[in-house]
Amino acid sequence: MSAPSVRSSSVLKQTEGSRAVAETVAHCRPEVIAAYPISPQTHIVEELSRLVKSGALTPCEYVNVESEFAAMSMCIGASAAGARTYTATASQGLLYMVEALYNASGLGLPIVMTVANRAIGAPINIWNDHSDTMSQRDSGWIQLYARDNQEAADLHPQAFRLAEELSLPVMVCMDGFVLTHAWERIEVPERAQVDAFLPPYDPRQVLDPDEPVSIGAMVGPDAFTEVRYLAHAKQMQALEAIPRVAAEFRDIFGRSSGGLVHPYACEDAETIVVVLGSVFGTVCDVVDEMRGRGVPIGALAITSFRPFPLDAVRTVLQRARQVVVLERALAVGIGGIVSANVRTALSGIQLDGHTVVAGLGGRPITKESLHRLFDDAIAGRLEQLTFLDLDTGLVERELARMAKTRRSGPSAENILRDVGSNR
Amino acid sequence: MSGAPQVKFYQVGSFAAGNRLLGPELQSDQADPGRSNTLTCGHRACQGCGEALGARYALDAAQRAAGGKVIAVNATGCLEVFSTPYPETSWQLPWLHSLFGNAPAVAAGVAAALRAKGRTDVRVVGQGGDGGTVDIGLGCLSGMFERNDDVLYICYDNEAYMNTGVQRSGATPPTARTATTQAVGEDPGAPFGQGKSLPLIAMAHEIPYVATATVAGLRDLEAKVHQAMSLRGARYLHVLVPCPLGWGTASHDTVRIARLAEQTGLFPVFEAVDGEVTDVTPIRRHLPVEEYLRPQKRYAHLFEPELRTDVIARLQRSADRNIARFGLLAQEEASS
Numbered sequence: 001m002s003a004p005s006v007r008s009s010s011v012l013k014q015t016e017g018s019r020a021v022a023e024t025v026a027h028c029r030p031e032v033i034a035a036y037p038i039s040p041q042t043h044i045v046e047e048l049s050r051l052v053k054s055g056a057l058t059p060c061e062y063v064n065v066e067s068e069f070a071a072m073s074m075c076i077g078a079s080a081a082g083a084r085t086y087t088a089t090a091s092q093g094l095l096y097m098v099e100a101l102y103n104a105s106g107l108g109l110p111i112v113m114t115v116a117n118r119a120i121g122a123p124i125n126i127w128n129d130h131s132d133t134m135s136q137r138d139s140g141w142i143q144l145y146a147r148d149n150q151e152a153a154d155l156h157p158q159a160f161r162l163a164e165e166l167s168l169p170v171m172v173c174m175d176g177f178v179l180t181h182a183w184e185r186i187e188v189p190e191r192a193q194v195d196a197f198l199p200p201y202d203p204r205q206v207l208d209p210d211e212p213v214s215i216g217a218m219v220g221p222d223a224f225t226e227v228r229y230l231a232h233a234k235q236m237q238a239l240e241a242i243p244r245v246a247a248e249f250r251d252i253f254g255r256s257s258g259g260l261v262h263p264y265a266c267e268d269a270e271t272i273v274v275v276l277g278s279v280f281g282t283v284c285d286v287v288d289e290m291r292g293r294g295v296p297i298g299a300l301a302i303t304s305f306r307p308f309p310l311d312a313v314r315t316v317l318q319r320a321r322q323v324v325v326l327e328r329a330l331a332v333g334i335g336g337i338v339s340a341n342v343r344t345a346l347s348g349i350q351l352d353g354h355t356v357v358a359g360l361g362g363r364p365i366t367k368e369s370l371h372r373l374f375d376d377a378i379a380g381r382l383e384q385l386t387f388l389d390l391d392t393g394l395v396e397r398e399l400a401r402m403a404k405t406r407r408s409g410p411s412a413e414n415i416l417r418d419v420g421s422n423r
Numbered sequence: 424m425s426g427a428p429q430v431k432f433y434q435v436g437s438f439a440a441g442n443r444l445l446g447p448e449l450q451s452d453q454a455d456p457g458r459s460n461t462l463t464c465g466h467r468a469c470q471g472c473g474e475a476l477g478a479r480y481a482l483d484a485a486q487r488a489a490g491g492k493v494i495a496v497n498a499t500g501c502l503e504v505f506s507t508p509y510p511e512t513s514w515q516l517p518w519l520h521s522l523f524g525n526a527p528a529v530a531a532g533v534a535a536a537l538r539a540k541g542r543t544d545v546r547v548v549g550q551g552g553d554g555g556t557v558d559i560g561l562g563c564l565s566g567m568f569e570r571n572d573d574v575l576y577i578c579y580d581n582e583a584y585m586n587t588g589v590q591r592s593g594a595t596p597p598t599a600r601t602a603t604t605q606a607v608g609e610d611p612g613a614p615f616g617q618g619k620s621l622p623l624i625a626m627a628h629e630i631p632y633v634a635t636a637t638v639a640g641l642r643d644l645e646a647k648v649h650q651a652m653s654l655r656g657a658r659y660l661h662v663l664v665p666c667p668l669g670w671g672t673a674s675h676d677t678v679r680i681a682r683l684a685e686q687t688g689l690f691p692v693f694e695a696v697d698g699e700v701t702d703v704t705p706i707r708r709h710l711p712v713e714e715y716l717r718p719q720k721r722y723a724h725l726f727e728p729e730l731r732t733d734v735i736a737r738l739q740r741s742a743d744r745n746i747a748r749f750g751l752l753a754q755e756e757a758s759s
Contacts (some may be wrong), residue, residue, distance in 0.1 A: 059540070061538050063570065074532035077521070080533065082536060099525075207494045214509070214514050
């Protein structure tokens with residue numbers, strides 16, 4: 001982390017990721033917050049509730065809604081009425097608001113939402129992976145993935161800047177529990193800094209009795225393609241805006257957060273590991289240790305997954321011999337999601353590419369496993385699609401039970417019983 | 424009574440009376456040449472559409488009450504589709520359509536934004552059909568009621584999903600024929616024992632104001648909108664709007680059919696404050712349900728090929744129950 005600049009008045013303090021995000025969001029002066037509880041996002045809205053109720057954040061309407069669908073719907077109404085609007089969710093909650101997610105982006109409403117990344121059921125699982133936000137990669141929202149809690153906090157003023165400049169909603173994705181519940185030293189931005197960085201919201205469209213407009217009309221084949229193209233064009237504008245806003249952030253706050261991608265030791269790397277989110281830190285540690293052994297390996301964090309920075313990714317990866325994409329989500333039936341995007345960036349370039357599905361449902365991604373994985377990749381022992389630390393015995397025994405008996409029962413419970421009996 | 428003012432007329436043999444017989448202060452909002460024409464002409468509603476009629480009266484009254492500062496949020500449905508075939512729009516007020524099932528939450532979001540901005544002068548109306556209100560929008564509506572969000576929500580109830588081609592909703596009455604409760608089999612049409620009364624559900628939330636109305640009582644509808652707009656918090660207005668297409672009625676009969684729904688007791692017209700019924704519109708000419716059912720093709724199977732007196736009697740019992748429950752014939756009984 002870079003030293004605070006002379007203009008910075010941030011205070012370095014030991015705090016929880018969720019709390020740092022909530023305090024930072026409060027400094028962004030949201031006027032309407034819709035809140036619905038779901039783990040592991042709850043600490044964020046709990047702290048915001050306290051800040052509004054105590055009068056620390058005013059004027060702000062904090063509304064306890066009855067579902068995530070209502071939360072996003074309330075954000076749509078508030079944003080269309082010209083208010084700076086925020087909510088937070090995770091996992092099933094994100095899926096429950098999907099219809100409204102597409103509506104918010106389709107209407108061009110600059111809502112900012114934190115997603116505390118969590119697995120999707122069944123089987124129900126509250127722990128971290130990226131299945132939730134990856135499922136919404138085509139929802140029209142900008143998606144920024146935080147590497148650590150400092151960045152998670154810092155991305156929020158940037159998210160409001162980007163959202164309001166482009167009239168597009170922005171998701172700030174932070175790993176559930178791994179970041180949301182982790183205590184570490186964070187420079188929480190001060191209100192004066194945020195005020196200097198984030199101007200008041202000046203809506204491009206607003207429900208105003210003095211200038212009545214109709215918003216949300218039906219659009220037929222004559223113009224639908226053009227409206228959708230415009231959504232894409234705005235995300236292409238975001239490719240330019242995201243690094244510019246990150247640079248302005250650095251000027252005011254004195255530290256580097258956000259941007260499109262973050263390469264680490266990639267200049268002369270023959271193998272580059274591509275990741276999103278908090279696992280970047282662990283991967284960089286492994287890269288350091290392998291570099292100590294003389295292995296030419298590097299890592300690339302993709303911060304902006306939507307829009308996907310094709311050129312920036314290509315620039316970093318094209319000199320490598322081998323690319324390993326470490327994914328915290330699974331596209332059932334094909335494998336990688338991030339990998340498919342990376343391959344688009346590398347169109348026309350012949351590279352040894354691998355997809356590794358890792359850390360699903362909160363399974364720790366350990367340095368030991370990563371060492372073994374990267375050694376295998378470099379030695380040419382890695383298949384194109386690998387599931388890190390997969391217990392093949394468990395899977396094979398369940399497949400055998402299914403082959404043996406028609407009514408073999410629920411698979412998840414069978415596997416858990418198997419795990420228990422072998423403990 | 425907050426409804427239409429009681430005015431005695433002696434010169435006509437019907438219950439109808441023209442506005443021109445009233446003083447300007449008692450005339451309807453629609454009689455005012457300066458009315459806002461909130462849902463203006465040129466929209467694509469069917470001939471005789473009860474929803475277009477109800478929405479026009481309700482929103483013009485709301486605009487009048489709010490000094491022209493209403494923001495409307497619309498659920499997906501006929502009203503949304505026929506009013507905004509862009510680049511044309513019939514709305515002469517700020518209007519937002521988001522989704523089918525979220526209009527109450529979107530409206531509550533608009534209200535929250537206005538509150539944060541200190542704009543107490545601007546008022547919010549949410550609106551939708553019965554499908555968007557009693558079925559897919561019920562969760563959001565209940566949340567809006569329970570939080571007492573400062574929104575007047577108006578349901579235009581035509582008792583089925585008309586926009587998608589007349590399918591059964593939770594507001595479809597027993598025996599009515601729809602595309603998904605067809606007039607076939609031993610018990611043709613929608614089954615008995617299903618359906619819900621959203622006004623009663625709204626009352627259970629103990630919100631400040633709940634009222635029902637029909638397009639047969641447009642002056643009453645206007646008065647109830649004004650009453651609702653004089654209050655803050657969650658308010659609910661449930662307006663019966665016959666649908667010539669879905670009900671199989673003549674387009675010139677929309678108001679007559681709505682009046683028959685009132686006069687038979689099948690649709691009770693009342694007001695409730697904080698969860699208690701405070702006023703009802705008495706039935707002035709009580710009619711048997713058959714008078715209401717017979718002109719509607721959606722009930723044709725009750726009359727052809729054979730007269731289903733058993734089924735009609737069952738419908739009559741539900742009308743009688745409404746009459747007893749709400750005291751719809753109280754005045755008649757008192758005078759007899």
